[in-house]
Amino acid sequence: MWKSVLAGTTALAIAGTSLVYAQQGPAGPDRAQRWKPSAADISAFGDARIAAVHAGLKLTAEQEKNWSAVESALRDLAKQRSERYAARASANRPADAIERMALRAEVMTQRGAALKKLADAAVPLYKSLDEGQKNRFTMLARLGGRDGAERGSRGHGGMGGWQHRGPRGSERGPQPQ
DSSP: OOOHHHHHHHHHHHHHHHHHHHHHOOOOOGOOOOOOOOOHHHHHHHHHHHHHHHHHOOOHHHHTTHEEEEEEEEHHHHHHHHHHHHHHHHHHHOOSSHHHHHHHHHHHHHHHHHHHHHHHHHHHHHOOOOOOHHHHHHHHTTTTTGGGGGGGGSSSSSSGGGGOOTTTOOOOOOOOO
């Protein structure tokens, strides 16, 4: 008899707890909202990231001469990102797939030009860096090659798609060269 009572009580307890978990959470204004950064927040984070790259490189006086062009190109990328974020927040997404494709192509073209400007500006500075600085530059700027920067800005690491993947471009460890 006690076994039947214990088995029945256990079954009720299990069924009751599964009903509690199956219920929906609060809807509407009671539901916790995910924080959405403003354009000013995006701009501030870009400034902080640029400052971090600069501080982490520990440039010599000679190398410092080449920093301003890199900083300017990085600021242009950050400004573009902030403007894209503000435009996306204030506009509705195009309903038409072709319009979305054209908009995405325009954004990629602008971003490609800005990245080309950064690459051109970074050549003299990068050539003057020692191996430790080059590794720090790759990590701080999150220029991870195929697994990082080429993914774009869709949730893969902030400022224009920069993604930390380590000095060799991968979290999986050193890659053969």
